[in-house]
Amino acid sequence: MKKVFIKSYGCQMNAYDAERMADVLAREGYAETGAVEEADLVVLNTCHIREKAAEKVYSELGRVRVLKEERKAAGRDTQVVLAGCVAQAEGREIFRRAPVVDVVVGPQSYQNLPALLRQGRGAMDTEFPADDKFDALPALEPARIRGRGVTAFLTVQEGCDKFCTFCVVPYTRGAEVSRPVARILDEARRLTDSGVREVTLIGQNVNAYHGEGPDGAPWTLGRLLHALAEVPGLHRLRYTTSHPRDMDDALIAAHRDLPQLMPYLHLPVQAGSDRVLAAMNRKHTADEYRRIIDRVRAARPDIALTSDFIVGFPGETDAEFEDTMRLIEDVRFAGAFSFKYSSRPGTPAAEIEAQVPESVKTERLARLQERLEAHRQAFNHGTVGRTLDVLLEKAGRHPGQLAGKTPYLQMVQIDGAGLSVGDVVPVRITAAGSNSLFGEAVAGVPAASAA
Ligand code: SF4
Numbered sequence: 001m002k003k004v005f006i007k008s009y010g011c012q013m014n015a016y017d018a019e020r021m022a023d024v025l026a027r028e029g030y031a032e033t034g035a036v037e038e039a040d041l042v043v044l045n046t047c048h049i050r051e052k053a054a055e056k057v058y059s060e061l062g063r064v065r066v067l068k069e070e071r072k073a074a075g076r077d078t079q080v081v082l083a084g085c086v087a088q089a090e091g092r093e094i095f096r097r098a099p100v101v102d103v104v105v106g107p108q109s110y111q112n113l114p115a116l117l118r119q120g121r122g123a124m125d126t127e128f129p130a131d132d133k134f135d136a137l138p139a140l141e142p143a144r145i146r147g148r149g150v151t152a153f154l155t156v157q158e159g160c161d162k163f164c165t166f167c168v169v170p171y172t173r174g175a176e177v178s179r180p181v182a183r184i185l186d187e188a189r190r191l192t193d194s195g196v197r198e199v200t201l202i203g204q205n206v207n208a209y210h211g212e213g214p215d216g217a218p219w220t221l222g223r224l225l226h227a228l229a230e231v232p233g234l235h236r237l238r239y240t241t242s243h244p245r246d247m248d249d250a251l252i253a254a255h256r257d258l259p260q261l262m263p264y265l266h267l268p269v270q271a272g273s274d275r276v277l278a279a280m281n282r283k284h285t286a287d288e289y290r291r292i293i294d295r296v297r298a299a300r301p302d303i304a305l306t307s308d309f310i311v312g313f314p315g316e317t318d319a320e321f322e323d324t325m326r327l328i329e330d331v332r333f334a335g336a337f338s339f340k341y342s343s344r345p346g347t348p349a350a351e352i353e354a355q356v357p358e359s360v361k362t363e364r365l366a367r368l369q370e371r372l373e374a375h376r377q378a379f380n381h382g383t384v385g386r387t388l389d390v391l392l393e394k395a396g397r398h399p400g401q402l403a404g405k406t407p408y409l410q411m412v413q414i415d416g417a418g419l420s421v422g423d424v425v426p427v428r429i430t431a432a433g434s435n436s437l438f439g440e441a442v443a444g445v446p447a448a449s450a451a
Pocket of ligand 1: 160161162163164167168169170204205243
């Protein structure tokens with residue numbers, strides 16, 4: 001068997017695409033390896049969201065070049081593929097900047113990898129094909145699913161039409177495309193038939209989902225979640241990443257009505273100042289965001305809310321940054337991802353004169369992260385003493401332990417005696433560490449087993 005090494009950067013969508021690329025290549029006789037030095041084919045599935053992410057790829061290519069030369073000296077060829085959003089954004093420039101690369105393929109075209117590999121050095125496909133990429137991808141094979149665990153991502157939507165002024169996604173992933181309901185239900189059944197118990201629906205703007213239903217009409221994400229909740233063996237549903245403007249009544253009601261839908265919502269807000277939100281083209285105010293949170297919490301009072309933040313967006317004043325600090329105090333997120341503004345080529349925000357000095361960004365990020373971390377710890381400590389259902393996913397930190405997630409996406413370590421991966425067990429949370437909770441399975445209460 002030829003060996004392929006796939007390294008994926010960035011979001012869940014890239015992680016999902018990397019798995020599908022492995023499925024496509026398996027049909028060509030490639031077995032996955034975790035050791036890059038033994039690979040006949042190296043695939044870097046890249047992220048373009050921030051400068052640092054893109055630069056990381058070129059330094060990785062430097063290491064791959066040395067490996068390729070060493071293998072060549074030993075009489076073994078290595079093909080190198082650059083995939084993902086950097087491939088889409090930089091295209092043919094990559095061959096000039098990194099001659100080690102043989103093939104460049106965008107996120108919408110990796111189903112064509114076998115043909116591109118046969119074409120050889122200089123082959124490139126960064127088109128946005130009219131046909132649905134998923135129609136050309138091989139059906140998920142049970143053996144390959146089983147090898148990946150009891151939780152899985154499932155792409156339901158790709159691309160984005162929002163054009164936030166700091167973001168490259170609409171340019172690298174294209175316009176919003178939603179997969180048909182029937183294809184998603186089919187993929188979900190294949191996953192659960194092979195032991196998956198939790199499915200996370202993913203999309204760059206997942207709650208803008210509008211896929212064609214069996215009745216020919218566009219379905220919303222809320223309606224799709226109801227249909228997926230009927231799939232036998234599917235214990236848990238999650239979805240990410242959402243936009244505040246697409247949090248409609250049906251989706252919020254699903255959090256009230258569907259026990260399979262986990263009480264967890266990742267809803268990026270980015271900033272707390274209305275002027276900055278407008279300059280970002282987010283098309284909602286901070287108070288409109290607060291009201292959405294109120295409606296979600298009215299539907300599911302215990303829901304864990306997480307978000308994304310950018311500090312130092314061009315022109316952001318001290319007072320506007322304080323608006324962000326006020327917003328996080330009002331909402332008290334259970335977790336968050338926060339970054340300094342990173343100017344991206346080709347985005348409108350990169351053209352704004354008033355760029356914020358790096359030192360100011362660093363100071364603001366430190367203050368923001370200190371408060372966000374305090375809120376995250378408070379949320380975790382708030383679950384100590386409670387009994388929560390945990391889906392056991394893997395071996396725990398210590399021998400004999402198993403680890404899994406609560407409905408709030410918190411990792412928990414427990415004694416695994418008599419239990420198995422795939423079980424959903426009631427766990428009494430006994431302690432909250434910095435990155436994990438600790439607990440004990442409630443005695444005498446049978447686990448909802450994987451079978
Ligand atoms: S909604 Fe998200 S993916 Fe779309 S442009 Fe804005 S930040 Fe980017």
